[in-house]
Amino acid sequence: MTTTDPTEAVATGSLEDAASALDAADPLRAHRDAFVGAETSLVYFDGNSLGRPLRASVERLAAFARDEWGGRLIRGWDESWMQLPFDIGDAVGRAAIGASAGQTVIGDSTTVLLYKLVRAAFDAAVAADPARVEIVVDRDNFPTDRYLVEGIAAERGGRVRWIVPTPSPHAAGASRGASGRVGPVDLAGGVSASALRSAVGSETAVVLLSHVAYRSGYLTDAAALTRIAHDAGALIVWDLCHSAGSVPVQADAWDFDLAVGCTYKYLNGGPGSPAFAYVASRLQDRLAQPIQGWMGTADVFAMGPSYRPADGMRRFLSGTPPIVGMLAMQDTLDLLEEVGIEAVRAKSVALTEFAVRVADELLAPLGVTVASPRDPAERGGHVTLSHPAMRAVTARLWTQDVIPDYRDPGGLRIGLSPLSTSFAETLAGLRAVEAAVRAES
Structure with a gap:
């Protein structure tokens, strides 16, 4: 089938026609060429x-080593480096998490910053x-988050209250047996308002939640959950690792207290690049970091x-x-400010919708x-x-x-970066997944 109408191609054409039409209509498609390796198969x-990495980041790192580190040496601290964690932090606030200036800083690893906050x-x-004396966290949160909470509770004489993720009514393949019990596939759900409301109360000190679940990709209603924590008199810490740079976040408008996010995922800061911390201005002088x-x-x-202090x-x-470690993310932050996080989110939804369609057509017959x-809002x-x-696949x-990644139990994650991933690449990869599942089954 050949058509110049992307809507018709997506609705009625082959998967190849749909991928081609979606790429042709993609307003962000020109930015793909700015990334190292995007031209390869x-x-x-x-x-x-x-x-x-962005090509501009490769040049930035080389120039820094040659001109600033090599040329200015220790003078660089007085000239710009001491201010860099705050300047880049403010850029994260503007471009990725909806935070006004003076509330976000680039610092340590995600683990260390989560511990501090x-x-x-x-x-x-x-x-x-x-x-x-209670710290509230869900059982399907990222391991570091759960381990930290247990450690802090033991260290400070507190205790952990666990939330069991709520099944999503829109989960793909969700089903209930005669007993009404929900099967493992329903981990596509996450922390609901009712689950959090049941967990918090007069003994809650702090709540720690992830905005996007690392395993299933479930997207919480962060504004609503923040209100519930506040209504209980608790503070809330948001883990933004899987959302910053991918989905819109409005830390100020949603009345966040504290948040931490990594920069090596959708912000393209490089392996082990330092995380960011957000602390609402109203709390900064009240908190003593440990x-x-x-x-x-x-x-x-x-x-x-x-x-x-x-x-x-x-x-x-x-x-x-860690000055060298925070350099590369600047180019992605500049690009995010240029295109806008709403445009990135629109492309992300289109990519994941296409991936679900392909999975339904190619992989569901194989038992995947x-x-x-399924609801993109979730x-x-x-x-x-x-x-x-x-795992073998x-x-x-x-x-x-x-290159996907694997998460137990039996989960292959398809991470689609809107600025660097095309629809044709998505289809090619999922056809390879189909062949690999056939080979390993």
Whole structure:
């Protein structure tokens, strides 16, 4: 079939016709060429774990090593590097998380920043009301989040209240047996308003939730859940690792207290690039972060006999900022500001909708189910495909330059970065998944 009408091609044509029409109509398609490797035949389905680098970032890193590090040496700290965590943090706020200036900073790893903010929130809550000793988290949250909460509760004499994710009514393949029990496929759901409301109360100190579930891609209603936590008198910390740069976030408008997100996924900061921390301005002077280091002091170079925290976001720093590690994300932030996060989200929805269609046509006959919400309003930027053979399928695909990732139980994640992924690439990769499932079944 040949047509110049993308709507007709998508609705009635072959998968190849649909991919071609969607690519032709994509307003972001020109930006794909800005990424290293996009011109190759490799299919990259793991942008939700590590984004492709921009060509501009390669040049930026080389220029920094040559001109700033090599040319200016230690003078660079006074000339720009000391301010860089705050300038780039504000760029994250503008481009990716809807935060006004002075509330976001680039700092340590995601794990360290989550520890700082959850622990600071817990201590502040207990100081205000000693009865508030519970940290609320869901059982399907990312392992680091769960492990940290358990550790902080043990360290500070608190306890953990667990939420079991709520099944999604829109989950692909969701079903109930005669007993009414929900099967494992319903992990496509997540933390609902009713589940959180049942978990929080007068003993809740802090809630820790992920905006997008790392396994299924479930997208929470962050504004509604934030209100529920606040109505219970608790603070809430948002993990934005799988949403920043992929779905719109409005930290200020949604009345966030605190948030942490990584920068190596949709922000393309590179392997192990430092995370960002958001602390609402109303809380900054109230919270005492637990890792007291010289970079968070009121006078960094005073080298005084005791710790006195700085005002504002500097107090949430600890040690020397990882300058080289925060350089590459600047180019993606510039691009996000240029195109707008709403355009990125529109492309993301189109990509995941197409991936679900392809999975239904090619993979469902092989016993593969879509373990992500079907409603795009409940789905972030990735789609999880479930089948008992997916661990072996993933290993086979990697040898063929098709790169998804695997998450137990039996989940192959298709991470589609809107700025660097095409519809044709998505189709080629899913056809390879089909062949691999056949080979491993």
